[in-house]
Amino acid sequence: MEKTAIRNTIRHLRFHHDEMTQQELADRIGATRQTIYAIEAAKYAPSLELAFRIARVFGKKVEDVFQYDEKPIA
Amino acid sequence: MQDSYSPLPLTPMSRQEVYAWSSTLSSIVFALVYLLFVFGIPSLFEPIRENFIQAVVILVIVDVVFQTIISIQSSQGGRVDRDERDVRIAAIGFKIGYYVFMVAVLILIGHLFVYGFINSLADPVYVGRMDAMIVHYLVAVFFVGTTAKSVAQVVLYRKDA
Numbered sequence: 001m002e003k004t005a006i007r008n009t010i011r012h013l014r015f016h017h018d019e020m021t022q023q024e025l026a027d028r029i030g031a032t033r034q035t036i037y038a039i040e041a042a043k044y045a046p047s048l049e050l051a052f053r054i055a056r057v058f059g060k061k062v063e064d065v066f067q068y069d070e071k072p073i074a
Numbered sequence: 075m076q077d078s079y080s081p082l083p084l085t086p087m088s089r090q091e092v093y094a095w096s097s098t099l100s101s102i103v104f105a106l107v108y109l110l111f112v113f114g115i116p117s118l119f120e121p122i123r124e125n126f127i128q129a130v131v132i133l134v135i136v137d138v139v140f141q142t143i144i145s146i147q148s149s150q151g152g153r154v155d156r157d158e159r160d161v162r163i164a165a166i167g168f169k170i171g172y173y174v175f176m177v178a179v180l181i182l183i184g185h186l187f188v189y190g191f192i193n194s195l196a197d198p199v200y201v202g203r204m205d206a207m208i209v210h211y212l213v214a215v216f217f218v219g220t221t222a223k224s225v226a227q228v229v230l231y232r233k234d235a
Contacts (some may be wrong), residue, residue: 038234
């Protein structure tokens with residue numbers, strides 16, 4: 001899949017949560033580690049539900065974890 | 075536990091990706107065996123033609139054993155083996171497989187129509203003798219669609235990896 005327009009700070013947040021591994025995060029939100037990798041690399045945009053679950057793990061709001069790179073409308 | 079903090083693509087395949095790979099390989103092997111059986115050069119592929127049923131049974135057994143081993147190994151980890159990304163990739167794979175299948179069916183129908191029409195002009199009872207080949211063509215089209223679906227899934231998984 002191509003890069004999505006949604007950036008995220010998951011790597012940064014994992015680092016500041018006792019260097020949580022991708023697998024630990026995946027286990028906590030009910031996803032596979034490959035999906036966490038794809039989200040971090042902005043190759044996959046998660047569903048709203050998964051985004052909320054990720055944000056809850058870090059005790060953040062969704063918009064603190066995910067940012068939308070809005071392209072200017074021509 | 076493997077340290078997955080690194081941004082490097084440390085991506086051993088997920089169970090669903092392994093399934094996609096095994097599905098691709100098995101559909102290609104099935105297609106080859108079948109097509110060699112039906113359309114192969116008789117002298118060159120005589121062993122396959124003679125043992126077609128045995129070859130198919132062996133392939134099915136190998137496929138089932140392989141899938142079972144993967145399933146057992148995955149369940150031992152107690153982890154999620156299928157999530158929304160797998161569902162999305164499967165859906166895209168089915169969509170692409172469906173498009174390829176429909177195109178192949180349309181080509182087949184066109185081919186049969188033109189071929190049958192031309193031959194029926196010369197031989198009015200020709201159409202009645204086409205049944206066996208139509209079945210083989212339809213099986214070939216089925217394999218084309220199945221292979222396209224699983225190849226599309228593998229490509230999507232590898233793009234993310």
